[in-house]
Amino acid sequence: MKNQDDSYLMKYLQNGHETSFRVIADQWYPAIYRFAYHYFGNRADAAEIAQKTMIKVHQNLQTLENQDSFKSWIYRIANNLCLDELKRAGRRKSTPLESVSLKNLLDERTPSTELETKELNGAIEKALAELPDDLREVVVLKQFENLTFREIAEILKIPESTAKTRMYNGLNELGSILKRWNINTNYLNRDG
């Protein structure tokens, strides 16, 4: 249904109804912000990417021929901007785990406090940053944005089977990294 709404809104927008953009921005800014946040792990970059994405969408809205593929299109724009930002900033990922405070988290299996959740989030951010770009983009789109493999394949212009293999490798690698850092990946399963 959301896809259909987006395609209608895009049609309106392409026909000069600027107010439609407000609705699109309201709907998509948070999603793109979250996507970029998972990519970079910080709010400033996430906000910048989300805003740039909205501006690019507005600038290039006439180039979108098939309005039904709006979702893939906007994620592709955001993903390309993230990759550009990575190249521009020349980030290298291997941040030592010592910089992440995990002292209570590692052994005690009670991640109930807010502090511990923050620490876990910090560790996951670092682990994600360790992944190669091609694996991270698939992990972020699948794990955090809940897109289907078909949608991911469309966004990244890769075969669906490649998206699945990359997701497998990404999860596998993340699991290894977390284990290397002595983060017990089973403790959250207690609730489930």
Next chain:
Amino acid sequence: MDRKSKQQLMDYLFDEMNSDEREAFESKLRSNRELRERLEELKATHSVLSAYGKDLEVNMPAADLAKPFAGYNSEEKVHKLKYVWMAAAAVLIITIFTGLFHSVQFGKTEQGYYLAFGQPPVTKGIAEEEVNEMLTQIQAENALMLNSMMEQIRQEQTTQFNESLTALADYYEERRNRDLMLFTEGLLQLEENTANQIDQTNRALNGIIYALSNE
């Protein structure tokens, strides 16, 4: 682990299998311990990641976002419009009160309506003779101006025509001279050629005569 099993694990973990595929894969899982263990590991990592960023709050930078797009923020527009109306109303109220205290005058003249503080504007009429005189003067000035313009245009045209004629005459004169020169040169050349040919013919005839006489 083979590529197909990896892809199946992903489909299973993220619930992207139909019922038949799921059933077949679960049967495969029951018979394959390694596959089962891999699935458990992946599930564990997936669970840890699922907790990440759930409480992420997104602040919509509505004002910043609106800047690049004209007419994007309609609420802001309404707000601004409200201020304009309030300012207009304030000006009107001040005018009314000032008018009450300063004997505001409102009326009509031949030129239209007036609104004034204190004495109304004095309207001064113009006599018919004066109007006629002004008209005559304007007509005379216009006629003079028109004549002057016409004269100027005529002179410009004449000058241009003369210049064109002179240029044309020069061109034809030059061309005639060139043709004459070419014609003369042609005649001289023809004359010279003819003389040469006669000379050659004479020599040939002399040769023949000499040869015949020797025989």
